[in-house]
Each structure stands twice: as structure tokens, then as C-alpha cells.
Amino acid sequence: MKISFYRRIVQLVVMIGIFMIPLLNILEIYFIKGTFYSIDVGDVAMADPLAVFQSVITSETINTVMLISVIIPVLLAMFFGRVWCSWFCPYHFLVEMLQKLRNLLKLKSIKPEYSESLVNRSNRIRLLFLLIGLFITGIAGIPLLNLISAPGIISSQALVLVKFHYFTFEIVFILFLLIMEFFFFYFFWCRLLCPTGIFLSLIDRKKAMKVTKIQPECSMCKSCIKSCPMVINPMNEGNNPLCHNCGICIDSCPDNKKRNTLRFKFWGS
Amino acid sequence: MSILEDLRNLLNNNPFKGYYKINRLRPPGAVPEKRFMELCIRCARCIEVCPYDSIKRADLYERLQIGTPYIFAEEKACYLCMKCPEVCPTKALDPDVTDKREVTMGKAVIDQELCYNYIYYKEEKTRKVSGKALLCSTCYNACPLMDEAIVMEKFILPVTTEKCVGCGICTEKCPTKPEKAINIIPEGMINKQEAGFFYRKYNIKPAEEMDKKAINKHKKTIERKENISSFGSEPDFEYDFEIQKNIEGWD
Numbered sequence: 001m002k003i004s005f006y007r008r009i010v011q012l013v014v015m016i017g018i019f020m021i022p023l024l025n026i027l028e029i030y031f032i033k034g035t036f037y038s039i040d041v042g043d044v045a046m047a048d049p050l051a052v053f054q055s056v057i058t059s060e061t062i063n064t065v066m067l068i069s070v071i072i073p074v075l076l077a078m079f080f081g082r083v084w085c086s087w088f089c090p091y092h093f094l095v096e097m098l099q100k101l102r103n104l105l106k107l108k109s110i111k112p113e114y115s116e117s118l119v120n121r122s123n124r125i126r127l128l129f130l131l132i133g134l135f136i137t138g139i140a141g142i143p144l145l146n147l148i149s150a151p152g153i154i155s156s157q158a159l160v161l162v163k164f165h166y167f168t169f170e171i172v173f174i175l176f177l178l179i180m181e182f183f184f185f186y187f188f189w190c191r192l193l194c195p196t197g198i199f200l201s202l203i204d205r206k207k208a209m210k211v212t213k214i215q216p217e218c219s220m221c222k223s224c225i226k227s228c229p230m231v232i233n234p235m236n237e238g239n240n241p242l243c244h245n246c247g248i249c250i251d252s253c254p255d256n257k258k259r260n261t262l263r264f265k266f267w268g269s
Numbered sequence: 270m271s272i273l274e275d276l277r278n279l280l281n282n283n284p285f286k287g288y289y290k291i292n293r294l295r296p297p298g299a300v301p302e303k304r305f306m307e308l309c310i311r312c313a314r315c316i317e318v319c320p321y322d323s324i325k326r327a328d329l330y331e332r333l334q335i336g337t338p339y340i341f342a343e344e345k346a347c348y349l350c351m352k353c354p355e356v357c358p359t360k361a362l363d364p365d366v367t368d369k370r371e372v373t374m375g376k377a378v379i380d381q382e383l384c385y386n387y388i389y390y391k392e393e394k395t396r397k398v399s400g401k402a403l404l405c406s407t408c409y410n411a412c413p414l415m416d417e418a419i420v421m422e423k424f425i426l427p428v429t430t431e432k433c434v435g436c437g438i439c440t441e442k443c444p445t446k447p448e449k450a451i452n453i454i455p456e457g458m459i460n461k462q463e464a465g466f467f468y469r470k471y472n473i474k475p476a477e478e479m480d481k482k483a484i485n486k487h488k489k490t491i492e493r494k495e496n497i498s499s500f501g502s503e504p505d506f507e508y509d510f511e512i513q514k515n516i517e518g519w520d
Contacts, residue, residue, distance in 0.1 A: 025317045037312035038358040047358050051310040055359045059307035069358050141286060142333060146311050156313040156336070160326050163316070169329035170336060 003247030007086065011093040018090060018155045022162040035155035036090075037146060038069060045069035048152065049077075050199040054143035057134070077200045081208040085190060085197045086246035091150035091174070092190055096229075098182045111186045114225050119232050122192060123241060130198040145195040150174060152196075187229050191242065201241035211238035211249060212265035224249035224262060234262060288334060289458040292342040292440055292449075294374045296324050298354030298366035302457045308361035311336035315353035315362060323347050340374070342437025342453050347374065349413055349436050369413065375435030375455040377408075377419070379427060383450035386425050408439035408451050427451075 021032050033040050038047035047069035056062050076083065085092055102110075112118060137144045146152060153170045160168055177189050190197060213235045224234040227249055230242040234249035245264070255261035286303040296315050299305050315338050316324045323345045327334045340347050349369035354362040366372060381387040389402035409427050412419045418433040435453050443449045 022317055028320060030318060033317050033356060034314045034358075035312050035317075037310050038314060039312075040314075040356070045358060047312070048310070051312070052359070055308055055310050059304060059359075063360055066359055140333075142306050143310050144333075147333075147336060152311065156311065156326065159313050159317055163322060164325070168326050168335070 002251045004251050007247065010087050011090075014088050015090055015093060018158040019162055022159040026163065035159060036151040037149065037156070044072065046072045048149065048196055049073050049203075050196050051143060051146050051149070051152070053199070054134070054137050054145055057138055058141050058143055073200075074203060077203040077208070078205070079208060080245065081205055081210055082197060082200050082241075082244035083209075084200055085194070085244040089151045089190075089197075090154045091177075091194075094154075094178060095181050095187060095190065098178060099187075099229075102182065109186075110184070112231055114228075114231050114233065119237065119240065119242065122231070125192050126198045126201075126241075129193050130195055130202075133195055148173065149196055150177065150189060150194060186231075190244075191230055197244070201244075205239070205241075209245060209264050209266050211243060211245065211247075212263060213238075213261060214263050214265065215255070215259060215261040218253075218255050218261050221254060223252045223254060227252040238265075287457070288332060289455050291452050291454060291458075292437065293331075294340040294342055294347065294435060294437060294453060294455050296338050296340060296353050296362055297347055297349060297351065297369070297372040297374055297434075297436070298357075298362040298364070299374070299456075300361060300363060302455075305361050306334070306337070308359045309337050310359055312358060313338070314356045314358065318352045318356050320350060320352065321345065321348050324353065340437060342440040343449065344441070346437030346439075346441040348438065349434070369434065369436075370417075370432070372434040372436070373456050374437070375453045375458070377429045377433050377435065377437075377439055377451050377453055379408075379429060379451045380448075383445050383448060384427070385445065385450070386427060390423070390426055405444060407442050407444055411438045411442040413438060 018035075021034070024031070025033055031042060036048065037051050038045070040046075045065070045068055047066070049070050052066045052070050056066065073084070133145045133148075147170075153174055157167055157171050157174070160166065181188065211234045218235075225232075228234055229246065229248065230240075230244065232240050232242050234243070237243065247264070250256065250262050250264065253262040256263075286306045289302070295302070295305060296319075300308065313326060313336075316326055323340050324338045324347075325341060325344075327337050327339050329335055331337075331339065338353075349372065351367055351369060354366050355364045356362075357364065379387075385401070385403040385405040388399070389404060392398060392402050404425060406421070406425075406427070409415065409419050409421055413436060414432060414434065417430065419427050419429055419439065422428050429451075435456065437453045439451045440449050440453055443451050
């Protein structure tokens with residue numbers, strides 16, 4: 001079975017979940033509560049590490065609750081890489097659907113051509129954006145990057161919609177991003193600007209799961225480069241911070257039908 | 270130097286950390302507004318667990334407060350179920366606040382020109398009739414801390430006390446139209462240092478005069494202390510009673 005199949009199932013479950021959670025809360029079932037800024041399942045707390053980090057630097061305090069809620073997301077990023085972005089994030093799912101729609105309408109591709117300089121430039125842009133954002137957050141004294149956290153806004157807008165039957169202004173930001181994604185820039189938010197994704201990619205990933213070419217000989221057809229949404233070379237850049245382990249390159253590799261060539265590798269083995 | 274001082278004050282007092290409005294309250298258990306804006310990550314969990322839909326998510330009109338939780342008391346007040354403080358992941362809502370009497374959301378203030386009972390009382394005194402007067406005790410009856418936060422003076426005049434927690438139920442239920450006779454002043458709004466944007470916008474002058482008086486008082490104290498001198502000769506000590514040479518019976 002293709003990896004994309006499992007990933008779609010997970011993404012659909014998450015999309016349905018962001019509407020089911022507030023519904024359950026309306027029925028006063030509080031087993032799961034929260035949004036993608038911070039969520040509780042039973043007694044297990046999980047929070048966006050960037051949101052907690054911002055809260056720490058603006059309030060200059062740290063408490064046990066914050067630390068505990070950050071453990072699971074950090075462990076997930078340490079052992080599986082940036083799977084949050086490709087497997088769980090509702091914004092990434094929406095953008096993928098938009099790209100499929102573009103293909104369906106046979107519009108000209110807006111994907112940039114792969115090159116090593118492009119990859120390096122992308123990494124510099126995203127790191128610079130995060131640093132500038134944190135700097136402005138420190139000056140303003142308010143967790144400002146939470147105002148542009150796409151998964152957080154989508155899930156909180158779902159909550160507001162289910163509970164109060166309207167949207168707040170934050171939805172305009174998401175709509176603006178989606179329009180830009182559809183017409184002008186290819187995966188620009190996930191690739192270059194999303195502060196949550198950038199922060200997760202900074203977590204140490206030496207032992208993380210990553211795409212690896214385990215067979216030195218391959219047909220060099222470059223299907224993996226063409227299919228990669230992050231515009232990197234999966235053959236030798238599985239360790240790149242841009243890679244979020246979506247598995248599309250593994251599915252598209254024709255050599256995998258004969259023998260294992262491109263695979264996820266775990267814990268540096 | 271005054272310009273530099275003003276600049277320092279401006280930068281140190283973030284205007285978006287102290288943006289207050291009447292009848293717009295933070296959820297129960299909220300830390301002071303400045304700290305609240307530092308800690309709140311807009312996760313909307315307090316909105317989610319509120320069974321009465323009292324807590325709303327701030328919209329664009331609330332400026333940089335967008336996304337943070339508010340209770341708009343005129344629409345729906347807080348009913349003090351105390352569910353939201355314990356779910357806050359960053360302690361912007363204090364989880365130790367579990368009793369409704371410990372809540373400090375604000376204070377209710379009654380406008381005696383609008384309150385039906387005060388109009389009634391005034392008309393009884395002056396024996397004039399305007400047709401507006403009513404005997405109404407809605408805020409007193411609706412108050413969750415009845416006879417504590419709102420008491421009835423002279424049997425018909427509602428008066429708020431220091432025990433008012435600012436839940437806003439009296440504002441929500443108040444029948445006067447179009448303006449409410451009883452409104453909630455949010456916690457921190459009266460504090461000049463924390464008011465930030467709200468205070469700066471209106472440039473209230475009496476505060477400056479108060480500052481000057483305080484400075485003068487301080488100077489007088491310093492002058493009085495400086496006049497105390499520890500130099501010079503020590504004065505002769507004099508007893509204010511006559512010393513007895515002998516005490517009877519101690520020979």
C-alpha cells in the first residue's frame with residue numbers, strides 16, 4: 001500500500017477531528033479539548049513548542065505545565081522529523097488539495113525548478129523569517145507568531161464556527177494564503193514562512209526518521225525530485241530541514257517496485 | 270531629558286497590553302492584563318470548555334488582542350462555573366482560583382441617572398412624576414453573590430460592594446435601554462500605570478497635578494529631615510522630678 005494512502009487517512013481524521021472536538025465539548029465531553037495551539041487528550045497535554053517558547057520569552061517565566069505539554073511534540077519531532085507538517089497539519093492538507101485542483105484544471109505548473117542554490121536560499125529565508133518574527137515578538141511582548149500560526153487559526157476557527165456559527169477576522173489570513181498558494185506561489189507558506197514548521201525543523205534530527213537512498217545504484221530518473229513538494233533532492237537531502245517526511249518521493253520512485261531503493265530509515269541505522 | 274523619559278515610558282508600557290473597555294472582561298482567574306497578554310497563546314481552550322458560551326474570541330476590532338478570550342458582559346455574562354481556569358496551558362488563567370468569590374474580573378458601577386430605582390427614590394423625594402420610575406431589583410436578584418456583592422440600601426436602592434467579582438450578570442440582565450444602568454469596569458482599568466493605550470489616548474490632566482502634589486510632599490519631608498542636626502554641644506540633662514536622698518525603710 002502506498003504511503004500517501006495512510007497519510008490521507010490521517011489527514012482526513014485530523015480534519016474531521018477539528019470539528020468533532022468542539023462538538024464533543026458542546027455535549028460536555030471534555031476528554032479531548034483544545035486546538036492546535038494546545039490540546040489535551042485525557043490527562044496528556046500537548047502544545048505547539050513555538051507557542052510555548054514565545055510565551056516563555058514574553059513573560060520571562062516558565063512553569064511545569066508548559067514544560068510537560070511540550071514533551072510529546074518535541075519527542076515526535078526528534079524521532080520522526082517534521083511529520084507534523086505533512087501528516088497532521090490541516091493547512092498542508094488544504095494546500096495539497098489545491099494543487100490537485102490545479103492539476104485537474106490543467107493549469108500551468110508554478111513549481112520552481114530544483115537546484116542546490118534554491119534549497120540553500122529557501123533555508124536561509126525561512127530561518128531569517130523565524131528570527132525576525134521572534135525578535136518582533138520580544139519587542140512587542142506579545143506572542144505575535146501565534147497570530148500567523150496557520151494550523152492554530154484553522155482549528156480555532158473551526159471551534160468558533162461550531163460553537164458560535166460565525167468566523168472571526170483571522171479566517172481572512174488563511175483565505176489570503178490559500179489564494180496565493182493557488183494562483184501565485186507554490187507551497188510558499190509551508191516551504192518558506194510557516195513559523196511552526198521552521199521551529200520544528202530546528203529540533204535535533206540526527207536520530208530522526210528520514211528518507212534515505214539505501215541502494216547506491218538507481219536509474220536516476222529524478223522522479224523523486226519532480227514529485228517532492230518541498231523542492232529538494234530526496235536522494236541525498238533526506239536530512240535537509242525542508243524535508244517533512246511526506247513519503248511522496250518514495251511512492252513515486254519506480255525502482256522501489258523491483259527492489260528497495262528509496263525508503264524511510266529510522267534512528268540512523 | 271523629559272523627551273527621553275517619555276520615550277522610555279512609551280516603550281516600556283506596551284499600549285496593546287493595556288487595552289480596556291467597559292463591559293469587556295477577561296475570563297475568571299485571569300492574571301493582570303499586561304501579564305495576560307504575555308502568557309495567552311490563543312489556544313481557545315477556555316472558549317471551548319465554557320458551557321454557557323460566555324467566552325468569545327476577540328475579533329479584528331479588538332486590535333492586537335485578536336484571538337484572545339473576552340466576555341462581553343452586555344451580550345452574555347460569566348456565570349462563574351469556574352471550568353476555564355484549570356484548562357489554561359500557560360496559566361494566563363490562574364488554576365488556583367477555584368472559588369467564585371476569589372474571582373477579580375472587575376467591579377460593577379451603577380449610574381444613578383439611569384437606574385429605575387434611583388429615579389423612583391428621587392421622584393418620591395421631590396414628589397415629581399416622570400413616568401420612568403419603576404421598582405426594579407433585577408441586578409440584586411440576578412447577582413450570584415446576593416446580599417454580598419449587591420446590597421439594597423433603604424430597601425430599594427442597589428449598591429455594589431467591594432465583594433463584587435465583576436461577572437457581569439447584572440449588566441446582562443439590566444432592563445434599562447438603550448444604555449445599561451449598571452456596567453462593569455474591568456480589573457486594571459482604573460490603574461493608571463497599566464491602562465496604557467486607554468489612558469494615553471485621552472490624556473487625563475488631573476493625574477499630573479496629583480503627581481506634582483506628591484512631589485511637593487516628598488520635598489517637604491526631605492527638608493524637615495535635613496534640618497535635624499547631630500552637631501553641637503549635648504544639652505544638659507535635667508530630671509523632671511526631685512531625687513530622694515533616702516527611701517524610708519531602706520536604712
